[in-house]
Amino acid sequence: KAGVTQTPRYLIKTRGQQVTLSCSPISGHRSVSWYQQTPGQGLQFLFEYFSETQRNKGNFPGRFSGRQFSNSRSEMNVSTLELGDSALYLCASSLGDRGPYNEQFFGPGTRLTVL
Amino acid sequence: TQLLEQSPQFLSIQEGENLTVYCNSSSVFSSLQWYRQEPGEGPVLLVTVVTGGEVKKLKRLTFQFGDARKDSSLHITAAQPGDTGLYLCAGAKSGGSNYKLTFGKGTLLTVNP
Numbered sequence: 043k044a045g046v047t048q049t050p051r052y053l054i055k056t057r058g059q060q061v062t063l064s065c066s067p068i069s070g071h072r073s074v075s076w077y078q079q080t081p082g083q084g085l086q087f088l089f090e091y092f093s094e095t096q097r098n099k100g101n102f103p104g105r106f107s108g109r110q111f112s113n114s115r116s117e118m119n120v121s122t123l124e125l126g127d128s129a130l131y132l133c134a135s136s137l138g139d140r141g142p143y144n145e146q147f148f149g150p151g152t153r154l155t156v157l
Numbered sequence: 158t159q160l161l162e163q164s165p166q167f168l169s170i171q172e173g174e175n176l177t178v179y180c181n182s183s184s185v186f187s188s189l190q191w192y193r194q195e196p197g198e199g200p201v202l203l204v205t206v207v208t209g210g211e212v213k214k215l216k217r218l219t220f221q222f223g224d225a226r227k228d229s230s231l232h233i234t235a236a237q238p239g240d241t242g243l244y245l246c247a248g249a250k251s252g253g254s255n256y257k258l259t260f261g262k263g264t265l266l267t268v269n270p
Contacts, residue, residue, distance in 0.1 A: 046199070075258070084262030085200075085245065098257050132199050141256060143188065143207070144249070148199025 044068065046135050046149035054155045060121040063152045065133030067114050073097075073138025074116040075146065076108060079130040091116055092138045120154075128156045160184060161248055161261035169267040173235055178264040180246035181228045187249050187256060189222055189229045194243040194263070236268045 047066045055061050067074050075098075076088040087100040091110035108118045114135070120127055130153050134146035162181045170176055180189065188207045192200035204213050206222035206229065213220045217240075219232040233240055245263045249256040 077260075085247075085260035087257070087259065090257075134199070141187070143205055144256060144258075145190075145202050145205065146200075146258065148192075148201070150197065150199055 046133060046147050048131075048133050048149040048152050050152060051150065052153045052155075054157065055123050056157050057123055057125060059123050060119065061123060061154065063118045063120075063131055063133075063154075065116045065118070065135075065149060067116070067133075067135030068147055071135040071137055071147070072114055073136045073144075074110055074114065075134045075136070076116070076118050077132040077134065078102075079132055079151070080128075085132070088118065097138075123156045125156050128154060130154075160259045161246055163244075163246060163261035163264050165264060166262070167265050167267075169269065170236055172237055172268055172270050174268075175232070175234050176236055176266070177230055177232045178244055178266070179228070179230050180261055182248060183227065184248070184250070185226050187226075187251055189226070190247045190249070190258070191220055191229070191231055192245040192247065194245060195241075200243075200245055233266075236266075238268045238270050241266060241268050 049064045073092045075090040077085045079085045090098040094110045105121045110116045130151045132151045134148045136144050136146045164179050190205045191203045194200040204220045209224045209226045211222045217234045221230050243263045247258045247260045
């Protein structure tokens with residue numbers, strides 16, 4: 043079974059630009075979650091999509107948005123980039139319906155650098 | 158304020174030593190998961206503990222969930238260089254019909270040969 047894939051792996055943007063990151067979950071997984079990882083704040087939850095609906099949301103500004111398609115693939119968009127948005131963005135997929143036993147499978151991440 | 162506090166933040170030991178890392182919170186969790194992340198990769202799930210007081214063993218790794226389901230520990234016996242990585246704990250809290258996962262900042266473990 044293929045793992046979670048994320049594209050692109052590396053991205054360099056300048057302040058004020060916008061960016062779209064893509065995530066393809068494991069086949070059969072209906073939940074996709076996005077996280078931002080930085081050395082100072084660790085792994086912070088952005089949002090979760092389940093069957094094309096946003097099911098959970100973290101405490102990030104509205105510049106961060108996402109969506110999920112009918113094939114469970116997900117995209118995350120960040121508009122008006124700021125220097126502080128430089129981070130590793132991780133996508134995780136899961137079955138989404140196993141309650142506290144829900145295992146998240148992470149992709150390798152997209153390393154975003156904002157100059 | 159971090160919901161899950163992990164300690165120590167950094168740990169550097171020699172091969173063959175034992176170590177324990179901790180994950181503490183003032184909140185009760187429905188479950189607690191431990192992940193390991195290696196450079197350039199995403200975290201990989203090691204274990205999920207659900208019942209207060211539960212102990213799970215994975216080869217040289219022993220995981221314990223606190224009786225009150227607010228804290229957890231990971232003990233590694235006879236550490237090896239392959240154990241090097243960032244160890245993350247994550248607590249699941251119910252949000253109605255689904256669960257939200259909150260991660261600690263992690264313990265960066267280096268095992269020197």
